Amino acid sequence: MMRPRFLLCCALLGLGPVACGPAVEPDPGVDRSDSQTVDTDHLAITVAGHAEVFPEATRLLEAQGQAVPSLEGLALTIEEPLRVGVSDPESVLGNGSLGSGGEFxxxxxxxxxxNLSLxxxxxxxxxxxxxxxxFDTAFTRTRPRTDIIGARVWAVPVSFHDALTRAVGDSAIRxxxxxxxxTLSNAGFIxxxxVDASGAPVAGARVVPDRGELSSRIYYPAADFQSARxxxxxxxxxxxxxxxxxxxxxxxxSIEGSRSYLPRNAGAASGLGLVLTLHPGSIPP
Known part of the structure; x- marks a missing residue:
């Protein structure tokens, strides 16, 4: 009963492999003659990209004849999501807002x-x-050391969440x-x-947690969102x-039977949905 809480506390206290000393070598480049040691305890980066409504939510809304909601002007928070799950006061790392095209x-x-993700x-x-x-430390085993640009952020409409909740089913969630x-939101969900290397969705993939007892918690919604298997x-x-x-x-x-999909850090907390894209290699398509 205490193992998950203990592991989470260890990760958030920096006891995992990313918790090296504060000074690390800079990212490799062609010419490092004038490189400086990076102090990650005081390093600040810029996170930039654009937000849009989750692709399958857009498809479902359009199929139902509903308008896709605008994201212009909405507030956005940069944070360590699993610190949020344990109410850590240092979880919030920055704040911004979305432009007319969802840019931030x-x-x-x-x-x-x-320690785990950004x-x-x-x-x-x-x-x-x-x-x-x-950003997932599973790829680099370190914290971010350079700006994050071209990031894609997904917004999940309540109507799409409700469709997923119905697909999984009241009895299963209870x-x-x-x-x-x-509901999925009250339970907490991922x-x-x-997707493949081009960003296209992959059918027939089986997602596997590193802890066998969690396997029964994974569902695969049907294409029409009327059920889940x-x-x-x-x-x-x-x-x-x-x-x-x-x-x-x-x-x-991780993805069963595929070495090209690296194991990814994940987690869940009541009241929060974590949106995660599993792709081959370490660079998102």
Whole structure:
């Protein structure tokens, strides 16, 4: 019962492999003759990119004849999402807002407290609270050391969340949460996409947690979102992980039978949706 909480605390205290000394060598380049040692305890970066409505949510809204909501002017938070799950006061690293095309740029993001991932969070009327992972230490084993540009952030409309909740089913959510929740948002969830090197969704992929007891919490919504199965992704490449509705938890996710998809840091907390894209290699398509 105490293992997940203990592991999460260890990770957030910096006891994992990313918690090296504060001074590390700069990223490799062609000419390093004038390179300076990077002090990650005081390093601040800029996180820039654009936000848009989650692709499958857009498709569903358009199929139903509904307008896709605008994101212009909405506030955006840069944070360490799993620190948020344990109410860590140092979880928020920066704030910004979205432009007319969903663009954003947040400067002076201090990365000292990033141990597992860096994410951008949206929480507004008409959308569920969700964090999109922008940087995962699973790839580099270190905190970010350079600016993040071209980041993509996904907003999850309440109507799409409700469709996913119906697809997974009330009885399944109640069973996974010991009757604490009846919606994915209340339970806490991960909304994931499995894509190939070009960014196209992958059908037939099976997502595997590093802890076997969590496997039953993963569902694969049907392409029409009328149901969900537990064997593999549909043509949408989507999967949903249902959290317990209780304390925050961390684990890793990988793709069964594929070495090109590296294990990824993941986690869940009640009231929060984590949006995660699983892709081959270390560079997002």
């Amino acid at each position: 740029s947040v400067s002076d993001v201090f990365v000292r407290t990033v 994410a951008a969070t949206l929480e507004h009327a008409g959308f569920v609270r969700s964090s999109t992972v922008l 069973a996974h949460t010991a009757d604490r929740a009846r 909304l994931g996409r499995v 537990q064997d593999a992704t549909s043509a949408t490449g989507l999967f949903v992980y249902v959290h317990s509705g209780a304390a925050a938890d961390t684990f890793t996710l």
